[in-house]
Structures are given as C-alpha cells and as structure tokens.
Amino acid sequence: MFQMKANKANQAPMARYMRNQFHFLGLKTPQRKAASKAFIQASKTVPVAKMMEEIAELYDRDEREYQYVAIDVADANVKRLSFKDVKTLTKYIQVKSWWDTVDTWRKVFGDFVVLHPDEKRAVFDLFYQHDNFWMRRVAILLQLLEKDTLDTELLAKAIEYDIDTDEFFIQKAIGWALRNYSKFNPAWVRRFVAEHHLSKLAVREGTKYL
Numbered sequence: 001m002f003q004m005k006a007n008k009a010n011q012a013p014m015a016r017y018m019r020n021q022f023h024f025l026g027l028k029t030p031q032r033k034a035a036s037k038a039f040i041q042a043s044k045t046v047p048v049a050k051m052m053e054e055i056a057e058l059y060d061r062d063e064r065e066y067q068y069v070a071i072d073v074a075d076a077n078v079k080r081l082s083f084k085d086v087k088t089l090t091k092y093i094q095v096k097s098w099w100d101t102v103d104t105w106r107k108v109f110g111d112f113v114v115l116h117p118d119e120k121r122a123v124f125d126l127f128y129q130h131d132n133f134w135m136r137r138v139a140i141l142l143q144l145l146e147k148d149t150l151d152t153e154l155l156a157k158a159i160e161y162d163i164d165t166d167e168f169f170i171q172k173a174i175g176w177a178l179r180n181y182s183k184f185n186p187a188w189v190r191r192f193v194a195e196h197h198l199s200k201l202a203v204r205e206g207t208k209y210l
Contacts, residue, residue, distance in 0.1 A: 002058075004035040004065060014064075021098060022064040036069045043073045048080050052088065059092055067096060071104045078111045083119050086112055090126050090135070097134045099169060106138045110145045117149060124154050133167050140173040147184045155181065156192065163196060174198065175205020182209050 010026030018024075027035065043051050051073060058070035074081070074089060081089075086109060093105055113120040120143075127139035139158040143150045155177060162170045182189040190210060193203060 002036075002039045002054075002069075004032065004069075006063075007031065018064070018098060018100065022096065023062045025063045025065045027065050032065050032068060033072075036072060039069070040072055040076050044077060044080075048077070048082075048085065051077055051080075052085065055089070055092075059095070064096075064100075067092075067101050068104070071101065071108060074105075075108045075111060078108055079115060081112060083116070083122060086123060087126060090138075093127075093134050093138060094132050097132075102134045102137060103141070106141050106144070109138060110142055113142065114145060114149070120151065121154065124158075128154075128158060129161055133162075133165070133170055136162055136165075137169055137173045140170070140177050144177060144180055150181060150184075152185075152188060159192075160196070163198065168201075171199045171201045172205065174202040178202070178206030179208050182206065186210055 004025055004027060007026035010028060011024050014024040014026060014028075015022065043054060046054075055070045055073055058066045058073070061067075070092070089105070089108070093102055109123060113123050116123075124139060124142055127135045127142065130136050130139070136158070140155075140162070142158075143155060159174050159177070162174065165171070178189050178193065186209070189206065193207060198206070
C-alpha cells in the first residue's frame with residue numbers, strides 16, 4: 001500500500017489553513033510531489049480499472065494529501081480516461097469538498113474536454129444545474145484553460161443559472177471565469193457584464209483586467 005511519511009511540524013498550520021476540516025500529513029506540495037512521483041508514474045502502467053480503484057482507495061483515507069495524490073493520478077492519466085470514467089470521477093467533487101480539491105478536479109475535467117472537444121457539452125451537463133453548488137462551480141470554471149476554443153454559450157448558461165446565488169464560492173467562480181476570459185475576449189466580457197445584473201463580487205473580480 002502506498003504511504004507517505006508525515007511531517008508533524010506542518011500538520012497543524014496546514015489544517016488551520018483549511019479551517020480544520022481535514023487531517024494532514026503535513027506535506028507541502030513539493031514534498032508531496034516528490035513522495036508520490038514513482039507511484040503516479042506507476043499508475044500509468046496499470047489498467048484504467050485498477051487506476052480507478054487506486055483513486056478510490058486514496059480518497060477513502062483520512063489525510064488530505066492522499067486526496068491530492070488521487071487527483072494527481074487522475075490528471076496524469078487523463079489521456080486514458082473515457083467519458084464513462086469522467087462521469088465516475090465527478091462523485092469526488094461531492095465528498096470531502098472544499099475549494100482545494102474541487103478546483104484541482106476541475107483541471108482534470110478541463111484537460112479532458114480540451115482533449116475531447118466533441119464531448120465538452122456532455123461533460124458540462126454532468127455539472128450544470130446540479131443540486132450541489134461545488135458541481136456547479138465546476139460547470140462555471142470547466143473551460144478556464146481555454147482561449148479560442150471556449151464555448152461562450154456554455155459559459156453564459158453556467159453563469160446565468162447561478163447569477164443570483166448567494167454562495168461565495170459560486171460568485172467567486174463567476175468572477176474568475178470572466179476575468180480569465182477577458183484576457184482573450186475582452187469585448188465579450190464587457191458586453192456580458194453590461195447585459196447582466198451580476199453581484200458586486202463577480203463584477204469586481206471579472207472586470208479586473210478590463
């Protein structure tokens with residue numbers, strides 16, 4: 001069984017940073033990456049079904065770093081994933097949920113739709129209008145990695161669905177998505193902001209580069 005050695009000096013500060021919601025080994029990103037490098041490389045050589053089992057086992061563990069490693073495994077194997085696999089992985093957005101894992105999973109799903117643009121709408125629909133606001137945050141941020149290929153219809157739909165949602169992490173996501181896209185298509189973002197009654201937070205974040 002894959003194990004990483006704890007660094008007790010970092011455990012309490014790392015837990016506090018995440019509002020004491022999770023237990024930590026105390027491994028900061030560089031140390032975690034070094035400790036898990038061989039394991040992640042090995043994950044590329046096993047069947048996808050076995051790799052998915054490894055992700056599930058890691059996610060069941062108490063220490064937060066193992067959830068990070070699970071997501072690293074998924075991202076390292078994103079080229080091997082099918083839509084069915086992606087659909088299975090979405091369940092991890094809804095367990096042990098906080099911005100750290102949700103936003104890292106978002107990158108996995110974003111990488112997948114870049115590799116499979118014909119399946120973007122189907123992936124988007126896994127998150128859009130979901131009861132769980134963390135899932136809807138992924139819908140808003142799904143295309144964050146994209147420039148010319150960003151589907152403005154999907155981005156607008158995701159934002160409009162949650163335009164009046166009070167949840168901080170939703171409004172922050174709206175601002176983040178608009179701000180990032182404004183680097184590549186400022187005219188579209190200006191028009192969208194002008195035509196919609198967005199929250200002050202979303203406007204402030206979304207127009208930062210305009």
